[in-house]
Amino acid sequence: MPALTSAHRAWIEEAVRRVEADSNRSADTHLHLTPLPDAVGEAGISLYLKDESVHPTGSLKHRLARSLFLYALCNGWLRPDSTVVEASSGSTAVSEAYFARLIGLPFVAVMPRSTSPAKVELIEWYGGTCAFVDTAGQVYDEARRIAAERGGHYMDQFTYAERATDWRGNNNIAESIFAQLAAEPHPIPAWIVVSAGTGGTSATIGRYLRYRRHPTRLLVADPDGSAFLDGWAADTSDATGPGSRIEGIGRPRIEPSFVGGVVDDMVRVPDAASIATMRWVSSLLGRPVGPSTGTNVWAALGVIERMRAAGQPGSVVTLLCDGGERYRTTYFDDAWISGQGIELAPFDAALTAYAESGTLVV
Structure with missing residues (x-):
């Protein structure tokens, strides 16, 4: 690559200024305390949603x-x-x-x-x-x-x-989460739950947890068809899959940015669970969210079940990755769901029962 000319360097400086100015104009994203059944609250467990849909382009x-x-x-x-x-x-x-x-x-x-x-x-x-x-x-x-x-x-x-984001700080998503939890009853979360598309977010959060020596554990939720969980479980980068039907997460191969060494646990989330939970969360919040948020929340509810069973109070954080407006003709369309051969009824019933009892059973 040739050396930078003065004109190229001046152009880079102006481009960086514009990108940084955009960041300065955008306030940090919100952290919502999510309403859960009384039985979960009585167990001293809270679920927080980091709302990445409020970015200027509407997503994480x-x-x-x-x-x-x-x-x-x-x-x-x-x-x-x-x-x-x-x-x-x-x-x-x-x-x-x-x-x-x-x-x-x-x-x-x-x-x-x-x-x-x-x-x-x-x-x-x-x-x-x-x-x-x-x-x-x-x-x-x-x-x-x-x-x-x-x-x-x-x-x-x-x-x-995984390398473009400064995982040590610079107001990355992990640093932001911990700053926003500072005044909460459980400021150091027991778990942070994310899904993986590139793997960059899980890498940033996992590295930050170790760098700051937090006891928080990181769970990665992987949709049907994705290679990440199989590769992580077998400790190989060669795993493959058919690919994910949940837009934005899951991949047919192990991507170079997926850093399995920072992940404490992984779980497979069926597509029907992702979509049913997406719709359930949308109803809970009064606004539509995307399918990867459903994946995250389903996995987070599983973590909360484990905490309740162990008598462990604490907080769990997961991500609201994007709004649901982009999916009106797909994941929110019953005819589209039927055409995909996805059966939501068992997971709809499980979430309805969970809202009443605080116990998740499928």
Whole structure:
């Protein structure tokens, strides 16, 4: 790579200023105390939802996109004539399209054809264009091909997510959670529950927990079809799966950014449980949330069951990854669910019973 010219360096400085200014304009995301059945509260257990849907682009991926752009800029990988290319299942591409527009660069998202139409519309609204592939496993090579063809830069979130964010602090998501819990009855959570798409969020949180020497344990919830849990359990990076039907999380391969060594436990969450819980949480909060939030909350309820059985009071934190408005024609559409062959009834019944008794049984 050639040395930076003075003009390129000046352009980088202005681009970094714009990205940092966006961060300064955005207040930190909220941490909601989630209403749970009386029996759970009487056991001294609280569930908190870190609401990442309030970011300017509406999802947890806004944090990742900001970090990836800063990382690429400060490494000198982006130039005034670069086309930014990303492989994505949707939300990261929405956020990257936002930041590309912010610094005046064209953006191309490579994604599966099954990506929700609402996400495609958002990417295009921010000035990006979309290139579609038939399966999730095809996005990597196609993104590299387009970047090479256009003389652009492939952001490669699946490789750089775990290193682009400063896990030691700098108001990363873990530091924010602990600051917001400081005045709560249990300021050091027993568990933090997340799901993995790139693995960047779990890596950041897990490293932070060890760096700050917190006893908090990290649980990663993995949807059906994803390779992460199998790879973690077998301690291998070679595991594969058919891919996830829950947008934004789960992958057909172990991504380079997934750091299994910081994970204390993993659990498989059936797609029907993710979607039923998504709808249940939406009703609980009075606003729609996305399916990965359902995955997270279902796993968190399982952790709470274990804490109750052990007589362990404390707090559990999980993530509200994005709003449900993007999924009106998919996960909130009964006809779409039926067409996918997903049966929600057993999990709907389990959650209805849980709301009454505080005991989760499927």
